[in-house]
Amino acid sequence: MTTPAPRDDISPAPSAATGSQPAAAPKGLMPRLLHMLARSLARRGFDGITRYGNALGALLWHCLPGRRRLAIRAIAEHLGVPQQEATRIARESFAHNARSFLEVLLVGQFGFEETGNRLIIDNPEQLRRLAEGDRPVVATTAHLGAWEFMSSLMGQWHLDRPRMVVVRRNSNDTLNDFIFAMRGARGLQVVDHRNAVFTVLKGLKRSGCVGFLVDHNCRRDEATFLPFLGETAAVNMGPALLAVRAEAEVWPAFILREGGRYRLYIDEPLDTTTLDGDRNEKVEAVARYYTEAVERAVRAHPEQWFWMHKRWKTRPKHDD
Template sequence: MKEVALEAIARMGQRLSFESVERLGAGLGKLLWAVLKSRRELATEAVEHQLQVSRGEAERIARESFMHSGRSFVEIFKSRDVDWGFAHQKIKIADPEAFERVRTADAPVVVATAHMGAWELLTGMLELYASNDVPKAVVVRRPRGDALANVMKSLRTQPNVEIFHHRNVALKVLRVLRKKGMVGFLVDHNCSTSEAVFLPFLRDFAAVNMGPALLALRSKAYVCPVFLLRDGNGAFEVHCEEMLDTRELTGSREERIQKVCEFYTGAVQRIVQRYPEQWFWMHKRWKTQPAKDWEFPGLFLEERGLK
């Protein structure tokens, strides 16, 4: 019964226009700001500390972040509507040459993105711009509850893009990458110590998931940070950084993993510093911290056949 109700909501959401989704998302953001007091305080304090701004400025950024996040949540309804008509009207490529290098890469590509801007529409972008001859997938966190997980997966799935839930996903991702495919990851999640490389992120250490780095190294892939930002006028701009070629990295396995993690974490940091209002500040990004005796988690690699 729960899944039936969620499917009905999904169908209604898919019938909305992009403009209606924008308004609905903004309203959702305002509601979340009003009722989620603990998250409101968490976000404001994080902005104040991490960006070293005044309390008033931190509150402004955090409030706008809630509006952007509300829009991002609701935009899941429109992922399948990112077609060429939408692209011509609404999407600008900030650096067309860099974007074309990603699109036509001669090796697999790990796309590293974040809870930034219109992240739910990036699956539609991958469907639209990557060649149909290239296998494509996106790795997402599985929400709690089978009903919600199934409906969200259905909303995100594209004809030529697979959706993988993040648990026990390594072999599925490697199958795509070894066919010179493209796989997208959200790399700004907090994660457990067993999965983490601890790196500076803004002013504190954060647990950075090494999974995307491991898989990129195993498949000899490029790593490319890509973000889809709102321009404030109802349109979007793709920000695509230069790719890292993992085939050119040197050093021990641990050193190469850390270099890749530093690469995509640095990209997220730069985009957050430039567009702080569009990042998901209510997330507990710095929750997991390293123990004094923390060591590189080799057991994690062995258990997943990645060592």
């Protein structure tokens, strides 16, 4: 695997595909203030971001009673744990979620050069298989652990092939542009989900790697309904459909926190060319596959998942 040298800044990297230069300094007061704040916080490093994240999580715990109750109730119902245990898990999840929010500032400082130091590779053989493969890859993950750092690793992956992540656009253009720039700090192309199909298929046809977050609620017209943590949930079928159309391999992967270190876990891949049935059956099989992978990871590390989200909000038509 070829990886670039460590970077000390958090500005976007040059595009591997086009050779373009990093974006110019942001224009306007708010963008400049955001980048100044980002640089200031990033200089605190990993330990500093952990402290700030824990403090922010404690603040959110006290300031968002509705989300606090939602998280506690969801944990108690879907994990079957007593109220006291559900409260403990929920409180820890607020701290982990806040750390995730701030870790986007460190995407440019984290990568495979941290292996053996800050980054632990849970299953090196799986990583080797992925690195040596020449198939298109749909990488799926969740809002679990240090998920923002998946952008760091994917940005270093196969520099001769397209590497992109599909994300939902923030309604605030200034904040959206800032987040896109942070996530692209190691060369990853960040794609708006509203315009993703053509771009993603083109990248996959060139044996590229495309990442998706697959654990959030979605609209009914985007969903297939599958079991998740003991209750039917709306699962976004977009990543599954694109994987089937491109005849890609589907690789679930997660970055989990262990104290001050991060563990990369890569699950067994699913080869979409081995699936039976028509296209709809194949799409559902892929969506079920990555949803079950997320469930296993959440059950193993419940305190690191985004429980304050209304995961089961969208219901099947027969529930109306």
